[in-house]
Amino acid sequence: DAKTTQPNSMESNEEEPVHLPCNHSTISGTDYIHWYRQLPSQGPEYVIHGLTSNVNNRMASLAIAEDRKSSTLILHRATLRDAAVYYCILRIPHNNAGNMLTFGGGTRLMVKP
Amino acid sequence: DTEVTQTPKHLVMGMTNKKSLKCEQHMGHRAMYWYKQKAKKPPELMFVYSYEKLSINESVPSRFSPECPNSSLLNLHLHALQPEDSALYLCASSLTVHQPQHFGDGTRLSIL
Numbered sequence: 001d002a003k004t005t006q007p008n009s010m011e012s013n014e015e016e017p018v019h020l021p022c023n024h025s026t027i028s029g030t031d032y033i034h035w036y037r038q039l040p041s042q043g044p045e046y047v048i049h050g051l052t053s054n055v056n057n058r059m060a061s062l063a064i065a066e067d068r069k070s071s072t073l074i075l076h077r078a079t080l081r082d083a084a085v086y087y088c089i090l091r092i093p094h095n096n097a098g099n100m101l102t103f104g105g106g107t108r109l110m111v112k113p
Numbered sequence: 114d115t116e117v118t119q120t121p122k123h124l125v126m127g128m129t130n131k132k133s134l135k136c137e138q139h140m141g142h143r144a145m146y147w148y149k150q151k152a153k154k155p156p157e158l159m160f161v162y163s164y165e166k167l168s169i170n171e172s173v174p175s176r177f178s179p180e181c182p183n184s185s186l187l188n189l190h191l192h193a194l195q196p197e198d199s200a201l202y203l204c205a206s207s208l209t210v211h212q213p214q215h216f217g218d219g220t221r222l223s224i225l
Contacts (some may be wrong), residue, residue, distance in 0.1 A: 031194060043117075043216030043218045043219050044205075044214075044216045045216065046213040046214060073167060101158065101214065103156050105155060
């Protein structure tokens with residue numbers, strides 16, 4: 001199974017952009033890149049996903065390298081509420097029987113006022 | 114507020130007890146999941162249901178028994194658990210198995 005590598009932790013200042021990196025050098029052509037985040041005492045929350053092209057939504061942007069071996073989640077303006085563990089996950093198609101999300105260690109983002 | 118509701122939020126049980134965790138969603142999702150999360154670790158997939166049928170069992174011990182009585186409900190029946198089974202149990206759902214997942218806030222289970 002393809003794995004992801006993320007820094008254990010990162011710090012950001014409030015109202016500044018945050019770039020969260022993820023390496024996935026063994027990604028295969030059919031693996032989607034998903035990002036979820038988990039706030040304290042809550043379940044994970046879907047953030048964004050993509051396959052090859054950069055993606056934007058109301059929460060964040062996802063920049064995917066041309067060779068797909070790495071990606072970056074971009075929070076354009078961090079708030080204190082963005083402090084969470086951010087997981088970069090490769091969604092591995094499991095035939096048609098299921099959709100496996102294999103969570104890695106994640107990056108703990110701390111936001112300073 | 115989450116749209117996936119898990120009950121109870123906390124559960125303490127002995128190793129000989131039988132209990133059930135419940136998960137409910139009314140978003141019309143046809144895929145539902147159980148995950149286990151130990152403290153300071155990422156969630157680990159246990160089971161996947163698609164259209165009320167079990168499609169993935171990640172080699173989970175038989176003391177955990179999932180049940181999907183209808184498209185809105187997912188249960189996890191517990192029997193003869195061990196102290197190492199103490200964890201946060203998360204339920205998730207998605208429109209289909211290929212769509213992003215919505216998680217509940219979990220049941221924190223403690224085995225005495």
